[in-house]
Amino acid sequence: MHLLRVFLHIFMYVVVVCPISEVVCVSHRGLQEHAVNSVPDHHHHRTEEPCDACPRHGKCVPRVQCPAHLRHNSYNPLCHIGGQRGLVGVCCFTGSRHAAEADLAARSANSISAEDLKIAHNLSRKKLVEWLHHADKVLEGSSETVLNASSPSFAHHLSVMTYEQAAEKLGRGGLLNLFAAKELKARDAISDDELMLGLTDHADGPFCPPPPACPAAPPRYRSVGGECNNPAAPAWGAVHTAFERLLPPQYGDGIWSIRPSSQGQPLPSARVVSSNLVLDAAAPSATHNLMFMQLGQFIAHDTSAGVVFTIGNGSAISCCVGDGVDFQPPELIHWACAPVATTPDDPFYAQFGQRCLNLVRTQLAPASDCAVGYAKQMNGATHYLDLSHLYGNSPEKLSALRSGILLNTFNDYGRELPPLTQRKECMSAKDGAACFESGDNHGNQIISLTVLHTIWTREHNRIARVLARLNPAWTEDTVFYESRRLLQAQFQHVVYNEWLPLLLGPRITQKFGLSPSPGYSGAYDPHVNPSLTAEFSAAAMRFGHSVVDSKFVVPNAKSGDLYEAISIPEVMFQPSRMRLRPFLDRLIAGLIRQPMQTVDPFVTESLTRYLFHGGSPFGLDLASINVQRGRDYGLRSYNDYRRLVGLPPYADFRQFPPSTAHRLFAVYQSPEDIDLWIGGLLEEPVEGGVVGATFGNILADQFSRFKRGDRYFYENGPDVNPGAFTPSQLSEIKKVSLSRLLCDNRDGIELLHVAPNAFLRADLPGNEPVPCDSPLIPSMDLNRFREV
Template identity: 35%
Template sequence: MELQSMKLAMPLLGILLWVLSIHAGIFSDASAHYRFLPFQGGALSNDVAASSTAPNRDMQEILDRITVEDLNGTVNFAENVIGYMKRLENNLLWSNIKVTDGTPSHGMLISFGPEKEALERGKDALVALRASNQLLNIYCHRLSKASLHQMSYQECAKLMSKFTFHGTTLSGYCDMLEASCKASDYDVPYRTINGSCNNKNRKHRGESFTGYSRLLYADYSDGAHEPRRSFTRKPLPNPRIVVSSLIQTGNKPSKRYTLALMQWSQFLEHDLCRSATAVAIHTDSPIECCSKEGVNLTPRYVHPFCSPIYVTHDKKYAEEGVTCLSFVRSIPAIRSDCTFGASDQVNQATHYLDGSQIYGSTLRKSDELRSFVNGKLATSTFEKRSYLPLSKDPTHDCQIFSNMSTCYESGDTRVNFQPQLTLMHTLWYREHNRIAEQLAKLNPHWNDEVLFQETRRIVIAEMQKITYSEWISTVLGKSVQEKLARSFPYRSDSDGSVSNAFATAVMRSVKSLSDGMPKLYDEERRANESIFMRNYFHNPGILRHEGVLDALARGLTTQSSQRLDIYYADDLINQLYTNGKFGFDVLSFDLQRGRDHGLPSYTKYRKLCGLNEASDFTDFKDVMKEQDIAALQRIYSSAADVDLIIGGLLEKPRGDSLFGPTFSCILQDQMIRTREGDRYFYDNHDQPKPFTTEQLHQIENVTLARIICDNGDNIKTMQKRVFEKVNTNKNPLFSCSSDEIPKLKLEYWQDSDPSFVRF
């Protein structure tokens, strides 16, 4: 029992070393359940490859000597170390180091703040993370000496992942992750709000507040949580330097696509992924890593979970004296197999395409959003028009300074991020209530619960159909869309969990499509006004102004999307969540988050996706322009250092895909698993209550054009393919009352058997 003797060994020294290492920039909260998914025919398979680290006899002897008591000792040690953080966190409270309303940090907190469920699970995950780190610290050096080469911490972490938390104080969490639902729970006709009991083998697979999956084993320089370093072992380049050296804030509009493509991409992202920033362990207080003026704090005021981006010699920020951009690391998640090893991050959304951004990811949130009358969602009314429900705490949920200002609620706290996103939420709230109202007339014998659940499953089916028919054909190309449009049989062995690479890199790159000046269009598709996005972050009141909702909707389907490239709107690169003085940089934060989440480098993902192995910058020529390769060479010390999101943005589009080959590969893998791993996917016949053939035919007619037509205030015309610009010959405008934009005929839901529904 080698570790028992150090059960409480020098806990003060332990936390001191931990905090010092964190302040040196090496803390990262990400716990990793990994999966190696080799590239096969344009998609990633779900077969888990064996670890490349095979222990020899001497190494195996060391591993065999590790007992349950030893493992429990590391957990106890971790609990003691974390306990000693209480004094530090109280000192920060007493020193008034906090997030101030209206600041950019407040905007970040609104978008990535944790729900209470994430906090509860995150505390256990932090113990697991610290215990894993302790285990690696003790054994990696010994294993390295016993091996035939200098073992990396990553290799050591893979070996340690053979040990589970069973037998430790965290074993209850393992029991939860491995639990199955009762047989009767699998016969329920409607999916749960939180995603549980979807997978037949694992009750909690795909559930909200579980960890992201991995396509590649996490890359942490200490094997557990220290951010990836350069191939030269030096720190990677500062994210802001990467952005200011590489990214341009120009206007590069697409000739083909509209802003609706950007908006649906963001709406879809919010359905599938929502990371959570850590808060103080003992007080649950939000963490601030810089002063509210954007200046560095003295080290004693910097929380261990901070990883601020320090800004030096930056022309944009120097004008306002800003030297510090506050970034708080993500809440970790216990690995899905409940083992020691590298860290994962919690996903607050369900991992299924199930409208969780509308309905919420917990029963508590869902109940808050319902009216409990005729199956409808709760709404607010302004000048006889229906809008999202109003926030009960507007100055907290939005970046506004008056409780009289407009701030909305929905299933996702990012609903108010910018007016176009709020518009999309509003259209789908109205769609739900429109369908519920018609179903109530067709089936007056249905109670509120049946009406709500039947409406919800129709709305989810509409969203799934739009995504797999219209959106995928645009972002991945027609041939891939035709492949994915076919009915995929449900596979209980298919893990539909969202991959960290998809959530933290691929879907974050779509911010490049945004335009910083959304235009308002009249019915003749003439732009008569523009708004600056920077003035409306978490400030959606403009949506209630006369005619603005329809004008914004027409703008989404008329104004050109920007291209997916290294050109970003200035409002996102320099003015994100601005307080009028300065704002944040979305891409710098995405870079920092990718490192925080342990994403391996771009070169490893491109190899995974079947491209030639790149050992030098010149090897990028197969997918990048020479001038972009030269720019990378000026920023990074090695090709092996390039961050995934940067490499993906620089790849030339593949065929008729929006993305280059690496992002196309990761995206295609995700969309296959999202479909075949979802027992309740709309066209899956092997679910408790499948849609009838006639109902499926109606769902196949659904388009985003029809959703906009039916739920705007007074939109009269729309093109059928709203992701593409209006074209007189190829994509003309039609009257919203025309059969050219088919309607969902709800008569086929009349007299469905309500006795089947058990509540």
Template identity: 40%
Template sequence: MTRPHIWLLLFLTKYARLEPNTPPKECLNRGNCTLPIWCPAHVYFKESEKEHCMINGVRKGICCNTGRNFMPRTNSGSARHSPESLLDSKTISAISRQSAHSLAELRSNEHQLHKLAVLPESSPDFGLFTNSRTYDVAELAKVQNLADQARRLALASNAFKRRRSLTDDQFERESFDIDSTPLSEDCLPEPDCVEIVGVYRTSDGSCNNQLHPTWGQALTANLKLLPPAYEDHIFEARKFSVTGQLLPSARTISSRLMKNKDVFNSNFTLLLAQFGQFIGHDVSQSVDHSFRNSSGISCCMDSGDHWPERLRHFACLPIDVSPSDGFYGRHFGRRCMHFMRSVFAPDHECRLGYASQLDKVTHFIDASTVYGSSVEQQGDLRAFENGQLKVFRDFGRNLLPLDEDSNACISRKGGSACFKSGDTRVNSLITLTAVHTLFHREHNRVAQALSEMNPHWIDETVFQEARKIVIAELQTVLYNEFLPIVVGTEAIDLYDLRLQEGPIYAIDYDPIMEPSVSSEFTAGAFRFGHSLIETTITLLKGGRVDQVLAFVPETMNYPSQMRRIDVFDMILIALITQPVQQVDENFNENLQKYVFRFGNCFGTDLISINIQRGRDHGIQPYNRYRELLGLPKFTSFSDFGPKYAKTLATIYPSVDDVDLYVGGLLEQKAPGALVGRVFQHIIADQFARLKRGDRYFFENHPRINPSYFEPAQLAEIRKTSMARIVCDNADGLSLGMVQPEVFKVPSTW
């Protein structure tokens, strides 16, 4: 059978085998040479106990024999008890009953709040909720069931730790396997990969790794780079300083440290920020707790005060607002900012331990933003004719299909539109809707070309081949154009993030490298992009200003202007010409006051939400990640520089309390990168694992990738650029030509 070919391939090019890189200097006494971030146990060693090594000719590595384990295991001979002896049948029975009873109490409390604490659909907090909401009834039931399983396991872990009087150190060092116990009913079920026939990726990311079939799968847990900083070391959000004092409120940090100032980066365009958000949504979406009927839970009273403790939902983590707050406090009398915790997911390993947050979408770079993360979602988007995706025909143009859910957007009045795509956040910003439209059209363009070249193909073959190509194009743009700008060439080389050239295959797939998205990435480092956002865009028509669009907050969850016949092109022009802001402590005030305003006098504060989300996910303070990366710890606030030292000292009790998100924004930029060292490494680590831990990554050799491309196809795909995708899928009414590198402002190329 002849393998399908990409459109317009005119000749075959010679296949060349990729030889593996020259191995780094061998470690003499301790394990293999690896990057510090991939050997987290090293943070527990004294400097004199560490053995350093060379990676790419630079002293960047550490000799490691502990793998990805967080802590060196205790010697079983000196341990007081083995994990197996602690988990006897009597203990298991007791903690199983206790965790089930505790969860039942929590659910009973939730039921009592159902009529009292429902989020009003006209509130800014409901807008925040829609960003993590599950709309499909069947999917909601699945998410809530997994969340209950994970919550029971977390409660069982807490009960076990207390019952056996284990110290935090003992609990973290050992692996308490429950696979053959009654508690295993709450473990993550494994997919039946034998039943999956075919060469293409699954829609939900399952069975990618043949040894660990749930790795990267939708509705599975986020990874942790370090043991989470939960107050109880299991699931309670971080609240206290290393000094024992309460941590400063996230809103206090935002209002006193972050400035309402526009500082532009004249080198890079808004499309860089918007593409970054599109990628972020491709690999990660947390889900906030909701009532069983999918309505939102309010964590603050309508008056702006906190709920009394007995009336507060167990998953609420509201943000304190000071009476002296210059915006929310003085003007509106608010004392409470809504924040709901993310639901948990069962761990990939069937064991007791800390809780991890659920990722609703596939963890892989697989264009789930276009195709969804389940068979059902994918089927709802397909036309089932010639491999096409559904479209909404409007004035002779193909727009995204319309979403009939009444809560997907804030207005459904005559002429308004709310769109449907592979990701439920498609309507959150009109510029994001535009990027979704580009890749939706790209799929249909490729599918049409494949159908014309292969008229004998059935719809399924055309769809899957077009999907495979679009995923490869997305991966090419990400690794060739986006990442070098964000993390710089030094990190690109250190983490082996360069794509091959021409017809060459990659053979660096690593089946023991977990691709799952880390909390530090999704709830920390990759949120650097919020600092890039410019909240108004100028729409040009014929070289003249047609409209100045305050798209944050006025078009959030309100993308109806996409129906104007010339707006899509004008948005694309703005995206590829207007500059982003610098990555720093400066944010447009709309992001601190008016996010999801929806006609109200105020919205929510995105920076406060980001800081609180990090604490929700148990992310360690900034200094701990400097240790993880082998960087010297900051010993005083002055290490952040004189610009920030005084203000930081008035906010945080200790330099060891500074949140990862805050420290990452303030740190000095790494050479050639948009971000500083800590964010640089966390982002590079994530995309290295998404590349090397993905069996279906488009470059992989036929011995690795069941859905491989032919050498000539690889060479053609590697010519992909974001400029080409824009040109091929714009309306062509206002947009006639684009610069070759659309992430860079035209004057810089």
């Protein structure tokens, strides 16, 4: 009878629903996964004939953009994206919601009683008081509960902390709603499915963040903090809001605890995963250079800044005793600690007696609709491609970085560098040592990043000076914000026109509609939440750690001879070489010439043993941090994301290449336990790109969100964007390349020639360096920005 019902359903759908003029759509109902963890029938998916058009006003999207297609009883027939044969997606009726239509229809809006909510609220407040009291006791109990400023972990703390006081209040609100969810679950007032699928928005949380105050008329310029971009959802994309999810998280308790293995046991230590699977080997890219790697980090810092919990007055929490010789005793362990254990025979840390690698969990953000539910981590940056790490995330920060029409700079004997910082974050305290200020306070993390901060700071000031001359009637504010608006547009164009196609390859770029438009874009969709996904921030965008080389090869830009080779750890939070007059030109030339490493499970020991080592003989392990951070965020296993993007999951380690299979088997109990970051690095790159299909889809989805969910995206016309460029201005912006920016803002002491494509190796045929006035590196005509 069951088979008969399925047949009748398909028959009625084909005959009644699908128009005869369209290609037949075959329902997935009964063929979908019974849960996120089960295996889809991929052979059936390959043989279905996709629809040319979706029925019932469904939208044809890549699978990753319709997570409900994995749910039992979901209805998502295959289709041709944009009507183009070969670009196959699914018909989606639920958008980015995790719940399918059947789940939404069955939801009960009155499942939680007012009495249950009242009790949960009261207990939540008491629980928060208890946790904060425990944190105070921890701080008083031992001086070792605060990180030593000389430890490698303190430098990592500088990379993941925020100086914004608003984050602490919102973080406590996130905890209140978390405790309420725990209590409601304990009382059986909400189910695991309701938590997982986000069906608790009818349960008011004990803390509700105040909504942004938006002006009645839409402003010409995007806000500094990212708020009010979408009038219908003004908190979307704002600083200190939550990362979103492609899939429901996999927490041990469904709410916040670290996930167990598929067998219910603790997952292997992140350090064990790293030391066995993330090795050090050189595999230089045949095409891409280190500038490609560096812009990737620049993009990541602009859009993502996980904010960790702190103790006392913003101090760094130490989860380990003696900077790593052991774990803190139970009475002194902070509740935000998630340290990584090393083994007694660790191939590197054992010689230093290190048993504990410090790691503090990311602060939580309350849902903008006050709902209780599973933990969502807080983003300390705006979620847009808006150069917030240059301009800051708050009006106060912007004001401190600005001087009239210009961004503040340090005049180093006639050369503009970013302004010097007053913070004690330079690892070198020698006379003349310099660390620089930036919008996100992380511009000194590595000297190549400082180079890009310098280039973009100079570009703002270059544009501002020209616009002020062209428009003498403009106020200082107008000149500054017009320069900022134009710089943001240049940045977005470089990302979408130059960087993304090299990352994703032509097929994924086309599938997600990421190429720049001939004129104005019609991609804006007010229903698209542009906020970063946890999977993008904590895993996929961290592909870049695999492509870092162990050293910078710095040439003499005039002669091409080797000037110096610098070990990466020696220029982390140590950017003083920027004060050497020819160094900026030389490092730019080196970044363009030197190949990056390929995306693979090989990461230089500079990052897995000596990260932020300073004066210590050992540093941190970035691979361990990545694995543990993914678990902190509740990321599901690698196999679950393969299912999401339409790839078959691995059922057996023997499906991997022999050498990889052996190492995986030695670490994980099951293929269902493989961490997303690890699995993503194991994939072969897509054609024309550098990442595999799983990371490729996760990354493409996020850049699609940036484009479709940002009202101020540079290609949007005046019907969408209050600060839209004119067609002629947009045409000029689309001439911009990173090579042009480098030419316009180099020192010009030694760097006289630049490769036309700044992200490809300068020794590739057809990409040989040319003079900066070459027509191969066109300039933008700023006369188009003279106000008539």
